[in-house]
Amino acid sequence: MDDLAVAIGLVLVIEGLLWALAPRMGRRLLEAASETPESSLRLAGTLAVAAGVLIVWIARG
Template sequence: MNDLLAGLGLAIVLEGLLWAISPDLGRRIVRDMASLPERQLAMVAWTMVVLGMGLVWLARG
C-alpha cells in the first residue's frame, strides 16, 4: 500500500511540474490531444500504460 501511495504521489508531482514550469505547454498538449482521433488517443494511452508497467517491473525487479 505504501508503494501505491508513493507511486501516486510521484505521478502527481510529475504532472504538476509540467503545469508549474510551463502552463502554456500544458495547454498546447491538452489541445493537441483533444484533436486526436479516438483510436489514436487510445493507442497513445495504452502505450503509456505498457511503458509505465515496464518501468515499475524494472524498478521492482
C-alpha cells in the same frame, strides 16, 4: 500500500511540474490532444501503460 501512495505522489509531482513551469505549453498540449483521434489516444495510453508496467517490473525485479 506505501508504494501506491508514493506512486500517486510522483504522478502528482510530474503532472504539477508541467502546470507550474509551463502552463501555456500545457494548454497547447491539451488542445492538440482534443484534436487527436480517439483511436490514437487509446493506442498511446495502452503503450504508456505497457511501458509503465515494464519499468515497474524491471525496477522491482
